[in-house]
Amino acid sequence: MIFxxxxxxxNTNYHRELAINAKNLCRNFGSLAALSELDLTVEKQTIYGFxxxxxxxxxxxxxxxxxxxxxxxxxxxxxxxxxxxxANKLRLEIGYMTQKxxxxxxxxxxxxxQFVSKIYGLTAxxxxxxxxxxLSTHQLTQQSxxxxxxxxxxxxxxxxxxxxxxxKPKLLFLDEPTSAVDPQNRREFWExxxxxxxxxxTILVSTHYMDEAERCHxxxxxxxxxxxxxxxxxxxxxxxxxxxxxxxxxxxxxxKDKLTTLPQIISAAQLGTHLRVLVSKVEANPVALLQxxxxxxxxxxxxxxxxxxxxxxxxxxxxGVAR
Amino acid sequence: MKTxxxxxxxxxxxxxxxxxxxxxxxxxxxxxxxxxxxxxAFAINTNVRNIPVGVVDHSQTxxxxxxxxxxSATGIITFTHNYHSTKAAQKAIDSNEVRAVLIIPKxxxxxxxxxxxVGFGLPPSSKQETSRPIAQWLVDGSDTVIASSIKSLRNMPxxxxxxxPANRNTPTFEVTxxxxxxxxxxxxxxxxxxxxxxxxxxxxxxxxxxxREHERGNMEMLITTPLAPIELMIGKIFPYIFxxxxxxxxxxxxxxxxxxxxxxxxxxxxAIATLLFICASLVLGLVISTVTKNxxxxxxxxxxxLLPSILLSGFMFPYEGMPLPAQYIAEAxxxxxxxxxxxxxxxxxxxxxxxxxxxxxxxxxxxxxxxxAAMRFKKTLD
Numbered sequence: 001m002i003f004x005x006x007x008x009x010x011n012t013n014y015h016r017e018l019a020i021n022a023k024n025l026c027r028n029f030g031s032l033a034a035l036s037e038l039d040l041t042v043e044k045q046t047i048y049g050f051x052x053x054x055x056x057x058x059x060x061x062x063x064x065x066x067x068x069x070x071x072x073x074x075x076x077x078x079x080x081x082x083x084x085x086x087a088n089k090l091r092l093e094i095g096y097m098t099q100k101x102x103x104x105x106x107x108x109x110x111x112x113x114q115f116v117s118k119i120y121g122l123t124a125x126x127x128x129x130x131x132x133x134x135l136s137t138h139q140l141t142q143q144s145x146x147x148x149x150x151x152x153x154x155x156x157x158x159x160x161x162x163x164x165x166x167x168k169p170k171l172l173f174l175d176e177p178t179s180a181v182d183p184q185n186r187r188e189f190w191e192x193x194x195x196x197x198x199x200x201x202t203i204l205v206s207t208h209y210m211d212e213a214e215r216c217h218x219x220x221x222x223x224x225x226x227x228x229x230x231x232x233x234x235x236x237x238x239x240x241x242x243x244x245x246x247x248x249x250x251x252x253x254x255x256k257d258k259l260t261t262l263p264q265i266i267s268a269a270q271l272g273t274h275l276r277v278l279v280s281k282v283e284a285n286p287v288a289l290l291q292x293x294x295x296x297x298x299x300x301x302x303x304x305x306x307x308x309x310x311x312x313x314x315x316x317x318x319x320g321v322a323r
Numbered sequence: 324m325k326t327x328x329x330x331x332x333x334x335x336x337x338x339x340x341x342x343x344x345x346x347x348x349x350x351x352x353x354x355x356x357x358x359x360x361x362x363x364a365f366a367i368n369t370n371v372r373n374i375p376v377g378v379v380d381h382s383q384t385x386x387x388x389x390x391x392x393x394x395s396a397t398g399i400i401t402f403t404h405n406y407h408s409t410k411a412a413q414k415a416i417d418s419n420e421v422r423a424v425l426i427i428p429k430x431x432x433x434x435x436x437x438x439x440x441v442g443f444g445l446p447p448s449s450k451q452e453t454s455r456p457i458a459q460w461l462v463d464g465s466d467t468v469i470a471s472s473i474k475s476l477r478n479m480p481x482x483x484x485x486x487x488p489a490n491r492n493t494p495t496f497e498v499t500x501x502x503x504x505x506x507x508x509x510x511x512x513x514x515x516x517x518x519x520x521x522x523x524x525x526x527x528x529x530x531x532x533x534x535r536e537h538e539r540g541n542m543e544m545l546i547t548t549p550l551a552p553i554e555l556m557i558g559k560i561f562p563y564i565f566x567x568x569x570x571x572x573x574x575x576x577x578x579x580x581x582x583x584x585x586x587x588x589x590x591x592x593x594a595i596a597t598l599l600f601i602c603a604s605l606v607l608g609l610v611i612s613t614v615t616k617n618x619x620x621x622x623x624x625x626x627x628x629l630l631p632s633i634l635l636s637g638f639m640f641p642y643e644g645m646p647l648p649a650q651y652i653a654e655a656x657x658x659x660x661x662x663x664x665x666x667x668x669x670x671x672x673x674x675x676x677x678x679x680x681x682x683x684x685x686x687x688x689x690x691x692x693x694x695x696a697a698m699r700f701k702k703t704l705d
Binding site: 063069094101118119163 | 332340341
């Protein structure tokens with residue numbers, strides 16, 4: 001059965017197949033609801049992001065979508081497989097890079113890749129060509145005889161990605177793949193993800209980095225197991241329920257303390273010499289509202305600026321609100 | 324089927340590589356059988372010799388001294404102390420200075436000549452006189468092995484004391500000791516040690532096998548692959564079959580060269596029996612591994628199995644001497660069946676087919692255990 005975006009949202013004009021379609025997906029651990037009523041549609045050949053703080057349900061959602069966890073309720077269809085019933089069938093089609101490095105520290109890079117390739121049933125010839133291809137793509141040729149445990153965070157991440165890709169999966173799950181990686185490696189990593197996506201792979205990635213989330217074609221913002229918003233980063237920023245005012249002043253900590261007591265203020269956070277204030281969209285003129293406050297001097301500069309994804313995240317989740 | 328074999332081979336190769344790099348574990352594979360064999364084969368001896376004992380000699384005659392020498396000549400005891408009174412002797416037993424004391428009465432000569440085993444019959448003795456023993460042993464009876472060794476001296480022949488021929492009494496039964504005529508404990512212990520050491524190492528290796536993957540975080544990766552539980556289980560036990568075979572070779576080889584343990588059965592017979600037991604032990608370890616949550620718990624469970632395998636399997640004490648409930652427990656342990664098989668093969672040259680009950684039991688245990696382990700192993704994180 002092929003799901004399309006038309007099934008998911010009838011008002012769309014284009015017709016693209018869905019890699020993931022989940023409805024009312026719930027997962028409880030005892031009395032704790034780790035994930036509540038998640039509706040999710042991920043189009044094929046796109047990069048979809050889960051953005052959320054620790055404990056927001058990102059890993060639980062990925063585990064449900066890979067068949068590692070059984071949902072308490074709801075329906076999941078991944079690449080045409082109904083989960084959890086067809087989890088075994090799905091395993092040949094997906095690649096999964098776990099949050100924690102899950103290959104063997106006491107095996108070399110090559111041994112780890114050979115192990116995974118045999119598990120996926122690659123023949124000796126396929127194995128040889130695929131391994132040399134992956135080692136060179138992920139810049140691991142020089143480290144091929146090195147023990148995985150002795151490698152840097154970036155090298156381990158590249159190895160884990162290579163292992164997840166060994167059987168050329170159609171759908172790739174990446175759970176916080178760049179949490180132990182420096183900015184340069186992160187940049188290169190994302191370039192590789194776009195290469196993969198271009199070659200036809202669908203990618204679902206979880207992160208708590210705003211800049212990473214902004215690179216995704218589409219993303220869902222999760223908090224306490226609930227999806228607060230989803231869409232493309234641009235759409236999310238355009239449709240944000242707040243306006244952003246930047247204040248340039250001298251006594252920013254004092255101003256912040258005073259402003260956050262106002263009900264219209266969603267959040268206020270200092271960024272160097274500026275204070276970034278999120279004002280509820282119900283307020284027609286946010287600059288005038290702020291200028292009326294006694295803590296703002298007439299000489300202070302106020303301006304409405306373009307929202308960032310962090311502003312969207314804060315307005316959706318209330319995270320980082322310095323109230 | 325082909326990909327299934329490939330996956331099993333992947334697990335086997337991985338396990339061997341990991342084992343090769345874990346030098347401590349690899350060293351233990353060799354050292355455990357080597358050291359334990361030397362230690363136990365020399366130390367464990369059910370024929371107690373040279374028990375330190377004291378003597379209270381009230382008689383102080385040449386006869387009493389000859390009596391002491393005759394008793395000493397049995398080799399069971401060694402006189403290490405002399406005490407002047409029974410009270411002092413008892414105190415010495417209390418303080419563990421000696422394990423027993425021989426009290427020789429003043430009238431030992433009269434008692435001896437009237438003793439029925441000497442059988443002089445002259446001068447005519449009253450019934451009371453003939454029933455009197457010639458001396459008395461005070462024994463620390465808390466250790467039953469020592470107590471029974473000294474009790475065995477109760478009816479020792481005294482004819483040597485009086486220069487009488489030793490074969491004067493014809494025994495009621497003739498006893499022919501087969502397989503171990505010299506009654507050396509080591510002959511019985513070495514094959515038993517194979518069972519104990521294999522129980523320990525084989526269960527220990529695999530009891531940690533699955534939990535280790537969980538603890539190190541590898542399991543989340545493994546269960547997202549197409550690897551089937553039964554493939555993982557077979558792949559996990561396979562390398563250790565060879566490890567077990569190396570250990571058996573060390574124990575039986577050293578037993579043969581160092582302790583002259585006879586090796587009567589054929590190699591193929593031994594290989595069949597050992598292979599069955601190794602598989603049963605490895606599978607038992609796997610079942611433990613699917614039940615426990617961390618390596619410490621696995622270790623505790625291994626010891627929980629190991630102790631009855633040593634004490635109830637017939638390795639230390641004869642199976643037949645145990646009460647019925649203990650025999651039932653022993654029957655459930657693979658070690659009990661293997662000890663029967665290996666003693667049969669190594670010492671008595673029995674064909675394993677003749678001991679088919681033990682063989683079938685080990686095969687059934689392995690199959691059932693493998694099934695339980697594979698069923699208990701879930702390919703989800705629920």
